[in-house]
Amino acid sequence: MYTAEITRPSRRPTNLSLDNALLKEAKALGINVSRAAEAGIAxxxxxxxxxxxxxxxxxxxxxxxxxxxANGLPLARHRQF
Incomplete structure (x- = not known):
């Protein structure tokens, strides 16, 4: 039986400058800032x-x-809907 190998992306520490108030609010809400930043960048x-x-x-x-x-859809005559 074939099992798929799950690979995790490698991570690298990075320095970011973020709005101080926004960062405080995110931390107060329990948001993982690194993951949220990664999702936003993605x-x-x-x-x-x-x-x-x-x-x-x-x-x-x-x-x-x-x-x-000009010509309609190619193969439109074969559509069944």
């Missing part, structure tokens, strides 16, 4: 990559959309 990276992909592929997307507008 979301920012994801959004940046999405935006970059859209910019890099804008011409291809526009071309595909123009084709569908």
């Amino acid at each position: 979301e920012a990276v994801k959004r940046y990559k999405q935006e970059r992909w859209l910019k890099e592929n804008a011409q291809a997307v526009a071309s595909s959309n123009a084709y569908v507008e």
